[in-house]
Amino acid sequence: MSVDFINQTLKNIDEKGLKRSLRDVSGKQSRRIFVDGKDVLNFCSNNYLGLADDVRLSKAAEDSLKTQGFGSGASRLVCGNLDAHRQLEKKIAQFKGSEDCLVFSTGYMANIGIISSVCTRDDIVFSDRLNHASIVDGIILSRATFTRYPHRDMDVLEKMLKEAQGYKKKLIVTDSVFSMDGDIAPLDKIVSLAKKYNALVMIDEAHSFGVLGKNGKGLAEYFGVEKEIDIQMGTLSKAAGSFGAYCCGTKEMIQFFINKARSFIYTTAMPPSVAAASIKAIEIIQSESRRRCEVLANGDRMRNALKQMGFDILDSCTPIIPVVVKEELVAIEFSKKLFDVGIFVQAIRPPAVPSGTARLRLTVMATHTKEDIDFVVEEFQRIGKELCLIL
Numbered sequence: 001m002s003v004d005f006i007n008q009t010l011k012n013i014d015e016k017g018l019k020r021s022l023r024d025v026s027g028k029q030s031r032r033i034f035v036d037g038k039d040v041l042n043f044c045s046n047n048y049l050g051l052a053d054d055v056r057l058s059k060a061a062e063d064s065l066k067t068q069g070f071g072s073g074a075s076r077l078v079c080g081n082l083d084a085h086r087q088l089e090k091k092i093a094q095f096k097g098s099e100d101c102l103v104f105s106t107g108y109m110a111n112i113g114i115i116s117s118v119c120t121r122d123d124i125v126f127s128d129r130l131n132h133a134s135i136v137d138g139i140i141l142s143r144a145t146f147t148r149y150p151h152r153d154m155d156v157l158e159k160m161l162k163e164a165q166g167y168k169k170k171l172i173v174t175d176s177v178f179s180m181d182g183d184i185a186p187l188d189k190i191v192s193l194a195k196k197y198n199a200l201v202m203i204d205e206a207h208s209f210g211v212l213g214k215n216g217k218g219l220a221e222y223f224g225v226e227k228e229i230d231i232q233m234g235t236l237s238k239a240a241g242s243f244g245a246y247c248c249g250t251k252e253m254i255q256f257f258i259n260k261a262r263s264f265i266y267t268t269a270m271p272p273s274v275a276a277a278s279i280k281a282i283e284i285i286q287s288e289s290r291r292r293c294e295v296l297a298n299g300d301r302m303r304n305a306l307k308q309m310g311f312d313i314l315d316s317c318t319p320i321i322p323v324v325v326k327e328e329l330v331a332i333e334f335s336k337k338l339f340d341v342g343i344f345v346q347a348i349r350p351p352a353v354p355s356g357t358a359r360l361r362l363t364v365m366a367t368h369t370k371e372d373i374d375f376v377v378e379e380f381q382r383i384g385k386e387l388c389l390i391l
């Protein structure tokens with residue numbers, strides 16, 4: 001068979017200026033990183049609390065390696081259900097105040113496994129238009145009727161719920177913090193609509209676990225609606241600085257996923273050292289609330305300064321701060337100029353975001369200093385003026 005389609009597709013992507021390529025990063029995932037050999041300030045990572053390179057996580061993993069070895073050997077249902085997995089699940093359930101918990105190997109796998117087992121072709125799913133790709137893929141895999149409501153638009157969501165007749169189940173699913181916009185889902189309103197129209201609610205706390213809520217439990221805690229959310233999914237790969245994902249729910253729900261979620265059943269269990277590092281990360285999240293305060297304060301400082309200069313940062317209210325410059329080439333140019341002065345911020349372009357909304361996507365960490373933030377702000381002002389984006 002001819003493989004022309006590969007070259008043809010690459011050529012098409014390249015001609016549109018949309019070719020993605022990998023940057024070489026070396027050293028630890030930290031406040032500063034080496035990108036293509038250059039030492040730069042890191043304003044791209046989801047390592048919000050600075051735990052990815054915390055020695056306590058490495059130590060927990062090392063200790064586990066000594067007693068439990070590296071590989072897990074099999075899927076959880078065969079002979080890979082190790083002590084570390086159940087300990088991690090107990091730890092998360094206790095922290096989140098939920099009845100039970102199930103760990104998946106990644107957030108992507110959690111979402112496709114959860115949604116495709118909860119929903120069938122007789123059901124309908126209501127999904128925020130800006131939800132993460134893994135949610136979209138889970139819905140497609142489920143074969144349920146897939147409806148998208150405009151971003152955070154509760155009037156349209158209500159209209160859709162009202163009009164949805166003849167389905168067995170209705171599921172509303174939303175990111176808690178939107179990964180490209182840094183704004184939050186109106187969970188209080190979603191929960192009351194779900195009650196009114198008898199729908200299930202699922203949230204994805206990928207960017208809020210460890211960051212939002214009084215105790216860092218996420219957006220459901222922030223809104224005080226933890227008991228009203230049926231399925232609470234989140235990841236251990238962002239603020240927790242580790243790898244993997246969880247789903248919290250009732251005991252029966254967890255049994256259901258163990259029996260039905262194919263991305264849980266047909267895959268090898270995570271290495272025990274990864275689970276051990278995650279347990280340590282949650283202990284740190286529980287005992288060091290100052291990290292949460294620091295990342296939120298850094299976000300406020302950065303957002304206020306950029307807004308004051310006249311940049312469009314949408315409705316960001318989290319450590320994710322988009323700076324919308326509209327034109328793709330301007331975003332790329334901006335990112336390059338930042339890199340030249342030692343600041344690493346990725347340009348985000350369509351199709352990752354709607355066309356005409358190309359942007360720089362900044363993420364702040366607890367470990368950034370005030371000087372780091374102020375330096376970035378100054379450079380944004382200088383380059384923003386140079387590119388005629390601000391006055």
Ligand SMILES: *Cc1c(COP(=O)(O)O)cnc(C)c1O
Binds near residue numbers: 175179236
């Ligand atoms: C990152 C992310 C995921 C995927 O999690 P991984 O553990 O990286 O696979 C899922 N949902 C959202 C909203 C995310 O931002």
